[in-house]
Amino acid sequence: xxxxxxxxxxxxxxxxxxxxxxxxxxxxxxxxxxxxxxxxxxxxxxxxxxxxxxxxxxxxxxxxxxxxxxxxxxxxxxxxxxxxxxxxxxxxxxxxxxxxxxxxxxxxxxxxxxxxxxxxxxxxxxxxxxxxxxxxxxxxxxxxxxxxxxxxxxxxxxx
Numbered sequence: 001x002x003x004x005x006x007x008x009x010x011x012x013x014x015x016x017x018x019x020x021x022x023x024x025x026x027x028x029x030x031x032x033x034x035x036x037x038x039x040x041x042x043x044x045x046x047x048x049x050x051x052x053x054x055x056x057x058x059x060x061x062x063x064x065x066x067x068x069x070x071x072x073x074x075x076x077x078x079x080x081x082x083x084x085x086x087x088x089x090x091x092x093x094x095x096x097x098x099x100x101x102x103x104x105x106x107x108x109x110x111x112x113x114x115x116x117x118x119x120x121x122x123x124x125x126x127x128x129x130x131x132x133x134x135x136x137x138x139x140x141x142x143x144x145x146x147x148x149x150x151x152x153x154x155x156x157x158x159x
Contacts, residue, residue, distance in 0.1 A: 038135035039082040047108055055114055056103040056132040064098050081139040088116040096121040101132045
């Protein structure tokens, strides 16, 4: 083998090794990636089936129910348009309250209930997760647009 062939062999081997390392890193990154969805997106079928993701919104007032074991809780997360029931077994954060923003991570069950493995709450009076604030603003905006089309007066429609 000539020195030129040896050099090309080493470059080829280096490229193959780099490709394998890149594939392994991207695979590890993809398996740890967790997406955020709103209740409206989940109701529209945009959330993944059989894969962990996050749901965010407001904890609907009057829906927080605790079971007798003291660890299992049921509540409803809403984006002011759609509602998703959530079940969580564990200790809730101290700042978790009805009417406040929350993000839960877990999977959607076959019955439509979100089974959370982790629940996150706001950290002070003025904070709401950016995704939750954006989702609520979008939901209000789309809700306002749809109500405008329903209440349009007949004289505004031109023949």
